[in-house]
Amino acid sequence: MQLRDARVVLTGASGGIGMAIAEALCAAGAQVLAVARHEQALASLLERYPNSLCWVAADLTFLSDRRKVLAAAEAIGGINLLINAAGVNHFAMLEQLDDSDINAMLAVNISAPMCLTKLLLPLLKQADSAMVVNVGSTYGSIGYPGYASYCATKFALRGFSEALRRELADTRVNVLYVAPRATRTSMNSAAAQALNDALKANVDDPQTVASAVIHAIAGDRRDLYLGWPERFFVRLNNLLPHLVDRGLRKQLPLIRRLSEKSDNEPPKS
Numbered sequence: 001m002q003l004r005d006a007r008v009v010l011t012g013a014s015g016g017i018g019m020a021i022a023e024a025l026c027a028a029g030a031q032v033l034a035v036a037r038h039e040q041a042l043a044s045l046l047e048r049y050p051n052s053l054c055w056v057a058a059d060l061t062f063l064s065d066r067r068k069v070l071a072a073a074e075a076i077g078g079i080n081l082l083i084n085a086a087g088v089n090h091f092a093m094l095e096q097l098d099d100s101d102i103n104a105m106l107a108v109n110i111s112a113p114m115c116l117t118k119l120l121l122p123l124l125k126q127a128d129s130a131m132v133v134n135v136g137s138t139y140g141s142i143g144y145p146g147y148a149s150y151c152a153t154k155f156a157l158r159g160f161s162e163a164l165r166r167e168l169a170d171t172r173v174n175v176l177y178v179a180p181r182a183t184r185t186s187m188n189s190a191a192a193q194a195l196n197d198a199l200k201a202n203v204d205d206p207q208t209v210a211s212a213v214i215h216a217i218a219g220d221r222r223d224l225y226l227g228w229p230e231r232f233f234v235r236l237n238n239l240l241p242h243l244v245d246r247g248l249r250k251q252l253p254l255i256r257r258l259s260e261k262s263d264n265e266p267p268k269s
Contacts, residue, residue, distance in 0.1 A: 003218055007076055009069060009072075009083070009120060010033065010034055011060060013032075013085070015087070016186060020210035030081075031052055033076065033079070034046075036055065039055050042055055060112035061107045067119070081217070082130075083133040087187070088109065091147060091192040092146065092259050093148075113157065114160055130173045131217060135178045136161070137154040140157060141155075141179065142233060145248060146195070161223075165222060176221055179224065180209045180226050180227075181227035181230040185206060
């Protein structure tokens with residue numbers, strides 16, 4: 001896909017990865033409808049790219065707001081790129097989560113992108129060439145303790161991406177699934193960052209992820225897994241899950257201890 005010809009709906013545009021993708025798209029000459037609940041985080045980008053970027057206020061868990069996004073996409077003459085980058089996370093053992101936490105992750109991470117994609121597919125199919133990009137996670141391929149609900153949503157998003165790609169195989173719409181590893185964003189709680197530090201995990205900057213996503217879109221890729229050794233562990237988990245089971249069991253005491261701290265953190269606004 002030629003990015004200078006892209007007309008994009010980008011969800012989660014005020015988040016770390018989403019904002020970095022928005023900036024990269026605008027710099028490449030794309031027209032971007034940035035979907036986010038609040039405008040403040042996007043103010044600087046909106047000022048820098050007044051002719052390329054506009055903001056659509058929406059909470060995608062509501063059908064009425066998804067229809068606002070559809071109307072905005074129709075107003076610019078249609079779209080040929082949908083990037084589902086909105087997501088929420090909560091590092092905690094399953095027993096520590098309220099039902100509302102679980103339901104929020106399911107609603108934002110899987111129900112909203114599925115429903116928005118369904119709504120926008122007729123517009124995407126009208127384009128000469130189009131793409132749906134679903135931003136998942138390495139945890140969409142490896143079930144990790146402390147992230148059971150988050151993993152469930154990202155496993156679902158990966159399965160949705162695979163099935164949708166096959167549903168659209170006889171159309172001009174491609175589907176790209178992106179699996180970042182740990183990324184330095186405000187979505188990570190202090191306890192989650194402490195776990196990454198203790199495990200000496202590699203943590204990418206949002207700009208690194210955005211650059212990889214942009215190249216994958218331009219190259220019409222079907223999937224993108226970021227980071228080494230994370231790509232190796234994804235394959236190992238597929239082939240020899242018992243080895244991964246044993247490795248992660250050794251980390252359980254640390255994960256349990258830090259998850260208790262996460263449980264005591266005040267919620268982010």
